[in-house]
Amino acid sequence: MEDRNRQEQASPEVQARVRASFDSQGLMGHLGARITHIAPGRVHIVLPGRPEVTQQHGYFHAGATSAVADSAGGYAAFTLFPENTEVLTVEYKINLLAPAVGDHIEAVGTVLKSGRTLTVCQLEVFGVQDSGRKLVANGQQTLIRVDRTPGR
Amino acid sequence: MEDRNRQEQASPEVQARVRASFDSQGLMGHLGARITHIAPGRVHIVLPGRPEVTQQHGYFHAGATSAVADSAGGYAAFTLFPENTEVLTVEYKINLLAPAVGDHIEAVGTVLKSGRTLTVCQLEVFGVQDSGRKLVANGQQTLIRVDRTPGR
Amino acid sequence: MEDRNRQEQASPEVQARVRASFDSQGLMGHLGARITHIAPGRVHIVLPGRPEVTQQHGYFHAGATSAVADSAGGYAAFTLFPENTEVLTVEYKINLLAPAVGDHIEAVGTVLKSGRTLTVCQLEVFGVQDSGRKLVANGQQTLIRVDRTPGR
Amino acid sequence: MEDRNRQEQASPEVQARVRASFDSQGLMGHLGARITHIAPGRVHIVLPGRPEVTQQHGYFHAGATSAVADSAGGYAAFTLFPENTEVLTVEYKINLLAPAVGDHIEAVGTVLKSGRTLTVCQLEVFGVQDSGRKLVANGQQTLIRVDRTPGR
Numbered sequence: 001m002e003d004r005n006r007q008e009q010a011s012p013e014v015q016a017r018v019r020a021s022f023d024s025q026g027l028m029g030h031l032g033a034r035i036t037h038i039a040p041g042r043v044h045i046v047l048p049g050r051p052e053v054t055q056q057h058g059y060f061h062a063g064a065t066s067a068v069a070d071s072a073g074g075y076a077a078f079t080l081f082p083e084n085t086e087v088l089t090v091e092y093k094i095n096l097l098a099p100a101v102g103d104h105i106e107a108v109g110t111v112l113k114s115g116r117t118l119t120v121c122q123l124e125v126f127g128v129q130d131s132g133r134k135l136v137a138n139g140q141q142t143l144i145r146v147d148r149t150p151g152r
Numbered sequence: 153m154e155d156r157n158r159q160e161q162a163s164p165e166v167q168a169r170v171r172a173s174f175d176s177q178g179l180m181g182h183l184g185a186r187i188t189h190i191a192p193g194r195v196h197i198v199l200p201g202r203p204e205v206t207q208q209h210g211y212f213h214a215g216a217t218s219a220v221a222d223s224a225g226g227y228a229a230f231t232l233f234p235e236n237t238e239v240l241t242v243e244y245k246i247n248l249l250a251p252a253v254g255d256h257i258e259a260v261g262t263v264l265k266s267g268r269t270l271t272v273c274q275l276e277v278f279g280v281q282d283s284g285r286k287l288v289a290n291g292q293q294t295l296i297r298v299d300r301t302p303g304r
Numbered sequence: 305m306e307d308r309n310r311q312e313q314a315s316p317e318v319q320a321r322v323r324a325s326f327d328s329q330g331l332m333g334h335l336g337a338r339i340t341h342i343a344p345g346r347v348h349i350v351l352p353g354r355p356e357v358t359q360q361h362g363y364f365h366a367g368a369t370s371a372v373a374d375s376a377g378g379y380a381a382f383t384l385f386p387e388n389t390e391v392l393t394v395e396y397k398i399n400l401l402a403p404a405v406g407d408h409i410e411a412v413g414t415v416l417k418s419g420r421t422l423t424v425c426q427l428e429v430f431g432v433q434d435s436g437r438k439l440v441a442n443g444q445q446t447l448i449r450v451d452r453t454p455g456r
Numbered sequence: 457m458e459d460r461n462r463q464e465q466a467s468p469e470v471q472a473r474v475r476a477s478f479d480s481q482g483l484m485g486h487l488g489a490r491i492t493h494i495a496p497g498r499v500h501i502v503l504p505g506r507p508e509v510t511q512q513h514g515y516f517h518a519g520a521t522s523a524v525a526d527s528a529g530g531y532a533a534f535t536l537f538p539e540n541t542e543v544l545t546v547e548y549k550i551n552l553l554a555p556a557v558g559d560h561i562e563a564v565g566t567v568l569k570s571g572r573t574l575t576v577c578q579l580e581v582f583g584v585q586d587s588g589r590k591l592v593a594n595g596q597q598t599l600i601r602v603d604r605t606p607g608r
Contacts, residue, residue, distance in 0.1 A: 294546060
């Protein structure tokens with residue numbers, strides 16, 4: 001099922017819109033994160049491990065884990081929005097289930113419920129290394145759609 | 153009241169313990185965050201604004217806001233722990249109340265309940281500029297105390 | 305300060321609107337909860353202890369604690385809404401800080417941020433007995449304002 | 457997959473332990489909730505619709521929805537605990553995704569991560585009527601295992 005889902009791709013227009021927004025997020029570039037998959041209602045972001053994203057024990061910092069999870073959920077919601085709209089995070093909650101270790105972490109945001117105003121996403125973060133892929137964080141996020149004021 | 157609280161300081165030993173741990177968090181240095189106040193059960197962290205910490209509209213990224221909030225709460229809990237223990241974030245929830253703008257943001261973590269195993273903190277983040285100080289995010293966090301294995 | 309706040313009262317119109325809505329909540333009556341204070345942006349609800357609201361150890365059930373906390377927050381938001389609107393809970397998060405024991409529990413919902421569409425409330429629940437008043441749960445809630453369709 | 461999972465059953469001992477605890481929860485009986493399925497790491501609770509569990513618009517009250525979700529998650533965790541232990545909810549977060557309507561609601565608690573001290577569960581609540589089954593709430597919960605003091 002993962003494979004089937006992986007093959008789904010958002011339309012080229014939506015992908016371009018998501019990538020343009022992602023590229024304008026200073027934080028994502030600064031952390032070294034990149035978008036690896038854009039499906040309708042689902043976005044994957046990968047963050048490679050390096051000292052700049054760690055906490056005091058050398059694991060990925062919960063803040064880095066959450067930052068990519070938040071962005072993955074935000075863009076997952078955004079793939080379902082019409083043009084000339086923007087997405088803002090209202091709130092999220094995340095459980096850090098296990099030390100986030102690995103060559104990289106992969107955050108997956110998936111739309112659970114898409115409403116006219118509010119969207120709710122599931123957030124998952126996996127630690128990935130040669131030996132496998134392990135769920136290290138799991139969360140839930142609420143987002144709001146904002147219509148872009150014409151002329152802005 | 154803020155002023156009175158500001159004057160409280162954790163003991164030099166606790167302050168040294170907190171600063172040593174903070175300095176070993178690669179992410180905090182990479183973002184440019186610094187600890188500005190360490191009281192018993194309360195820690196303040198400041199993050200100056202710059203392009204490296206923004207989202208697509210130029211505000212502080214929710215991930216950066218959360219990262220400093222999470223660290224402020226973690227160290228607030230840590231100030232009340234005995235020696236040879238460590239702190240791990242179990243989970244947190246944060247509401248982004250307003251666009252996080254300002255010369256810098258200030259995260260304040262405050263212990264609400266300190267138990268033997270679990271600690272619960274309140275997280276507040278303020279956007280600070282010449283014109284004033286505004287609450288931009290508010291959250292709640294659960295942390296666990298881990299005894300450091302001797303010899304590790 | 306508690307005393308000063310206690311003296312604030314919402315306008316008679318707002319109080320009537322809140323009480324009418326509360327009285328139409330079957331669950332609140334079934335649990336035995338009652339509203340004890342309605343201020344602008346703050347509502348108190350009391351739930352007396354009795355076997356019908358307990359969990360397996362005889363404490364107040366987390367579900368009962370949350371139910372009154374959710375209602376207190378919802379009505380706190382509602383006090384600031386214009387006429388012909390309704391309030392719906394989008395989500396909430398609650399930490400159960402201590403066993404909820406007492407003659408009764410008192411839930412206090414307080415508006416943290418009131419926006420045009422979304423309102424964020426702080427939720428506190430206290431266990432109250434002769435020996436004093438103790439914080440037993442603390443949470444955070446997001447609510448949405450819904451305009452009532454004319455003619456409904 | 458649902459069908460396969462449905463067929464799994466916890467051992468008779470575990471089922472008896474869960475049912476004994478559930479039956480001692482005054483709130484569950486008072487609301488009219490009953491356990492309908494006990495699998496290892498997963499518990500289903502059903503709450504029939506009636507005026508006693510509604511909010512002001514006649515839907516299931518968020519407090520009732522959360523109460524059964526919290527119990528379903530708590531007992532899901534409990535199925536994996538050894539004898540002479542107890543389970544306490546540390547915190548949970550729940551999104552109310554849609555008006556909770558139906559002949560009954562069904563809460564499903566599923567263990568996501570089972571640790572020595574802490575367990576994390578996913579919470580789902582479905583509104584069920586002739587026309588089908590719809591996800592009306594989704595949440596995430598942290599629980600703690602407490603060893604029962606001998607002689608208590």
